Amino acid sequence: VSQSRYGAGKSTLLKILSRITEPTEGRVTLRGRVASLLEVGTGFHPELTGRENIFLNGAILGMTKAEIRKKFDEIVAFAEVERFLDTPVKRYSSGMYVRLAFAVAAHLEPEILVVDEVLAVGDAEFQKKCLGKMKDVATGGRTVLFVSHNMSAVQSLCSRSILLEQGHVIFAGKALDAVKKYLRMSYSSTAESGEKRQLSKIITLADFKCDPMVVGRNSKAVFSLVLESAAVETISDLAILIHAPGGERAALIDLRSPHGPIRLVRGGQVLVRAEVLDMPFVENDFSVGLYLNADSVTHSFMNLFTFSVAPDVGDTKIIPRDAQFRGLVELRAKVSHS
Numbered sequence: 001v002s003q004s005r006y007g008a009g010k011s012t013l014l015k016i017l018s019r020i021t022e023p024t025e026g027r028v029t030l031r032g033r034v035a036s037l038l039e040v041g042t043g044f045h046p047e048l049t050g051r052e053n054i055f056l057n058g059a060i061l062g063m064t065k066a067e068i069r070k071k072f073d074e075i076v077a078f079a080e081v082e083r084f085l086d087t088p089v090k091r092y093s094s095g096m097y098v099r100l101a102f103a104v105a106a107h108l109e110p111e112i113l114v115v116d117e118v119l120a121v122g123d124a125e126f127q128k129k130c131l132g133k134m135k136d137v138a139t140g141g142r143t144v145l146f147v148s149h150n151m152s153a154v155q156s157l158c159s160r161s162i163l164l165e166q167g168h169v170i171f172a173g174k175a176l177d178a179v180k181k182y183l184r185m186s187y188s189s190t191a192e193s194g195e196k197r198q199l200s201k202i203i204t205l206a207d208f209k210c211d212p213m214v215v216g217r218n219s220k221a222v223f224s225l226v227l228e229s230a231a232v233e234t235i236s237d238l239a240i241l242i243h244a245p246g247g248e249r250a251a252l253i254d255l256r257s258p259h260g261p262i263r264l265v266r267g268g269q270v271l272v273r274a275e276v277l278d279m280p281f282v283e284n285d286f287s288v289g290l291y292l293n294a295d296s297v298t299h300s301f302m303n304l305f306t307f308s309v310a311p312d313v314g315d316t317k318i319i320p321r322d323a324q325f326r327g328l329v330e331l332r333a334k335v336s337h338s
Contacts, residue, residue: 009167010147011116014038017145018114032111032143033061037101046090050081050100053089057104071107078133079103099126106133112143131157155179155283155311156322176310180214196228197304199290200297203235204228206269210288210307215279217309218332223253224273225290229264236261237293240274241300242286250286250328280329283311 015021017028018036035057044053054075058068076082079100081092089097105113115134134157138144148154154161154175161178163171171181197205207226215221223240240253253274262270286309289302 010164011038012167013164014114014116014145014147030112033109034112034114035061035105035108035110036114037098037105038114038116044089044097044101047088049088050079050085050092053100054104058108061108061110063108068108071109075100075103075107078107078129095126102130102133106130106137110142112145113137114145116147179308180310197301199227199292199299199301200294202230202233202296203264203292203294204230205290205301205304208288208290208304210305214308214310217279217281217283217311217330219279221276221279221307222273223276223288224271227264227270227272229266229268231266233264233295234261235264235292235294237291237298238262238272239291241289241291241302243289243302244328245285245287248328250281252291279309280331281309282326282328282330283309284328285309 012021014036015038016023017030018034018038020036020038045056048056054072055065055068058065058071076085079096079102081096081100084092084096089100092100102115105115113134115130131153134144134146138157144157146154146157158175160173161171161175162169163178163182171178197208199205204227205225206228207224209224211222211224225240227235238255240255241249242251242253244250253276255272255274262272264270285306287303287306289300289304291300292298
């Protein structure tokens with residue numbers, strides 16, 4: 001489940017499905033036990049210890065003490081909270097709280113696991129571990145209902161996705177199709193608004209985009225930007241910065257001209273276009289920024305927009321490894337076996 005804007009109704013929907021909020025009209029039919037992880041603090045009693053909360057949550061799910069004991073060591077090991085097991089959870093940090101809450105929700109064998117973007121609180125390594133566990137739950141024949149703005153996670157985990165806007169379902173279908181529609185809507189809303197970005201007192205970023213917004217792996221993509229100037233200006237350095245979801249620099253596209261610095265006149269514009277002939281990134285969402293060194297400013301402008309690299313779609317007998325195990329790029333090579 002993803003949304004195009006805040007306020008789409010996703011959290012309200014999850015609360016209704018989790019029986020926290022009553023619907024004002026209509027009804028929900030649930031077949032199976034539901035475990036929910038909607039926000040930090042969901043389902044735990046703050047005065048009880050971590051150990052007591054594990055048993056409390058299991059009892060709420062309808063499990064016997066014997067069933068909970070079977071899973072107890074696995075839950076504690078996953079959450080990495082052994083030292084604090086007999087400490088009241090009100091003393092836990094938000095990270096510890098989320099780790100234990102997720103471990104309980106995922107390991108006590110609910111038929112339906114509901115997870116909001118609460119995982120953003122955990123560190124990157126724990127988030128990967130959670131996504132791996134949710135994939136295990138899903139492939140085990142149970143249902144995972146996952147809300148996220150991380151398009152890579154949605155594509156990796158979900159077979160079907162729902163796109164919400166202002167409380168209405170505007171798309172339901174394959175995850176990749178939902179992601180493409182989400183990114184198109186996100187970009188078109190910015191483009192239609194005609195919003196410009198002031199880079200300095202003199203230079204304005206009038207347009208900046210990638211075509212297409214969802215790029216196939218090893219396919220072409222065109223980055224283009226338009227700069228406007230309110231006075232005579234010289235740009236000596238210009239580069240596109242591409243960052244991976246973890247924040248690390250994935251690539252740089254040097255936009256300098258071999259003919260020397262870019263010179264802008266008062267009221268003038270310059271269009272800079274860069275055609276990337278081969279996009280070797282593994283499937284993921286990448287944020288795009290701009291480095292500018294000019295008379296009036298020297299600065300890196302981050303997160304100006306996001307584009308997505310889609311997984312290869314083809315008839316192959318080899319199933320690709322998960323993106324999290326492959327790094328940022330996958331090098332193409334001639335492979336022989338003898």
